[in-house]
Amino acid sequence: MTFYRRNLPHLQPAGAEYFITFRLANSLPKKAIERLKKERELLFNEYSQGDNDKSHREVNRRIFKKYEEQLVKNNRGPTWLKDAPIAKIVEGAIHFRDNQEYELYAYCIMPNHVHLVFKHLTNKVKQEPDEYPVTKILASLKKYTSKHCNIALNRTGNAFWQDESYDHVIRDTEELRRIIFYTLHDPVKSGFVDDWQDWEHSYCKSEFRDLS
Structure with missing residues (x-):
């Protein structure tokens, strides 16, 4: 699990299914991030006596929930992704990689962050393993x-995305169902639309629509 970190503390299995969240630069105040980091460390210490893998999953689940809540309610940071031309650029880049680098399951582009669900595709040409x-x-x-x-925003010399992102390996079909539902219903939960299908900047592959 990579969370709020630039270093890479774990392997990312080739061919696995992933839930990814990444956000705009400065979309959360530094103080809020620091609070979440400290809370994460405290929770890890609290759960350290139990099953290590299960404990890590639970801690990251709880912190991610708070992280998401902060993103949704924060209206001081940039929200460039609510502008259709900007969101379309991101949508195009996500779809461009479909069937090349991953099999795209679902995504949702929110005003200041993106949720992405896919299965990583391994290269047919034999190469050195990529961790x-x-x-x-x-x-x-x-x-x-x-x-x-x-370029579209007429900005120069400024970061658009935050370096840190969140990636989670999906372990089974039930978890995949929950994650796709969560991804697609983010704008509903945030009060932007009543039905996820009314949100312009979301997508779900046809065979997964029953999961949503």
Whole structure:
């Protein structure tokens, strides 16, 4: 689990299914991030006596929930993704990588962050094992969209995306169902629409619509 960190503390299994969240630069105050980091450390200490893998999942689940709440309610940071031309750039980059780097399951572009669900595709050409395939995919996607979104916004010399992102390996079908539902219903939960299908900047692959 990578959370609020630039270093890579874990492997990202090739061919796994992933839930990704990344956000705009400065979309959360530094003090809020520091509070969440400290709370995460305290929770890890609290859960350290139990099953290590299960404990890590529970801690990250609880902190991610608070992280998401902060993103939704924070109206002081940038919300460039609510502008259709900007969101379309991100949508195009996400779809461009479908069936090349991953099999795209679902996404939702919110005003200041993006949720993305996919299955990583392993290369047919035999190559050296890559421990961090998702990190490379996100780096490429962010680099491209940052450049073109900044051009569209007439911004220069400023970061568009926050460096840190959240990636989670999906373990089973039930978890996949919950995550796709969560992803698609984020704008409903936030009060933007009554039905997720009314949100312009979301997508769900046809075979997963029953999960939503």
